[in-house]
Amino acid sequence: MDLRLTDKVVVVTGAASGIGQATARLLTEEGAVVVGVDRDPVDAGLGARGTAVQADLTDPAAPARVIAAVLEQHGRIDALVNNAGGLQARSSFLDITDEQWLATFDLNFHAARRMSRAAVPAMLGGGSLVHVGSDSARLPEIGNMDYAAAKLSLLALSTSLATEFSPRGIRSNVVIPGPTRTPLYDRPGGFGDQAAELWSTDRESAITRMVTEIRPLLTGRIGQPDDVAQVVAYLVSPLSRQVTAAEWDVDGGALRQI
Numbered sequence: 001m002d003l004r005l006t007d008k009v010v011v012v013t014g015a016a017s018g019i020g021q022a023t024a025r026l027l028t029e030e031g032a033v034v035v036g037v038d039r040d041p042v043d044a045g046l047g048a049r050g051t052a053v054q055a056d057l058t059d060p061a062a063p064a065r066v067i068a069a070v071l072e073q074h075g076r077i078d079a080l081v082n083n084a085g086g087l088q089a090r091s092s093f094l095d096i097t098d099e100q101w102l103a104t105f106d107l108n109f110h111a112a113r114r115m116s117r118a119a120v121p122a123m124l125g126g127g128s129l130v131h132v133g134s135d136s137a138r139l140p141e142i143g144n145m146d147y148a149a150a151k152l153s154l155l156a157l158s159t160s161l162a163t164e165f166s167p168r169g170i171r172s173n174v175v176i177p178g179p180t181r182t183p184l185y186d187r188p189g190g191f192g193d194q195a196a197e198l199w200s201t202d203r204e205s206a207i208t209r210m211v212t213e214i215r216p217l218l219t220g221r222i223g224q225p226d227d228v229a230q231v232v233a234y235l236v237s238p239l240s241r242q243v244t245a246a247e248w249d250v251d252g253g254a255l256r257q258i
């Protein structure tokens with residue numbers, strides 16, 4: 001299937017790793033010109049025409065600067081994928097400090113909000129916003145309550161953006177990954193190790209517990225970055241022109257809501 005992405009300029013945040021990197025690579029393979037934004041260097045998946053912008057998106061000034069740089073270099077923006085995000089394992093509501101709550105919202109909500117605000121004026125008349133949420137928004141746990149609240153806010157943001165801007169050509173949708181095997185779990189000191197410490201086990205056992213007990217997955221396998229990237233690419237593509245204000249779960253059936 002031709003996703004009709006040739007020469008489309010797509011900004012992907014969190015493109016240095018995991019789901020963002022897989023998304024950048026797939027969009028590039030489909031002919032898009034991808035701008036990968038990350039606080040780390042984006043050194044793969046952008047092809048010959050793509051560009052990387054290094055920025056900490058929790059800096060309130062960064063999104064406007066990033067979008068200005070994209071417009072200067074490429075002259076247009078057809079889509080924005082708000083994917084950068086992450087979490088720290090928590091042990092109790094009582095132990096989460098104000099600073100931690102604010103940092104979680106800065107990364108998982110305000111970065112996407114500011115990126116959207118900066119990009120929308122350049123997308124009027126035709127564009128797609130795709131926000132990467134989390135199954136945690138609908139299945140909060142003790143270990144992720146600040147992250148769950150921030151990702152739930154992202155759902156409200158996306159629907160509000162869809163309501164205001166779909167009539168002006170910009171669709172807005174959320175992709176909801178369930179447990180997906182990325183460096184978020186696997187990097188040393190990452191969520192896998194943090195969960196292992198909470199549950200007094202090793203990383204591999206913690207991840208197995210996550211997808212069999214905490215989030216039993218009907219598919220019987222943890223997700224891979226490409227599983228999510230393929231849905232993001234469809235929502236970026238004009239083939240999804242009738243899809244807006246929607247949530248697309250890519251979670252192996254973990255949520256199975258009716």
Ligand SMILES: NC(=O)c1ccc[n+]([C@@H]2O[C@H](COP(=O)([O-])OP(=O)(O)OC[C@H]3O[C@@H](n4cnc5c(N)ncnc54)[C@H](O)[C@@H]3O)[C@@H](O)[C@H]2O)c1
Nearest residue numbers: 014016017018019039056057084085134179180182183184
């Ligand atoms: N992996 C999962 O199981 C899972 C499940 C549900 C939702 N998600 C969501 O998917 C998205 C991608 O996660 P992933 O698993 O690929 O994680 P990842 O850690 O592999 O990649 C996240 C990327 O975001 C970048 N990033 C983090 N903070 C940043 C900042 N302040 N400024 C700029 N870039 C920053 C990181 O450098 C990294 O490259 C996140 O929003 C995450 O919350 C992941």
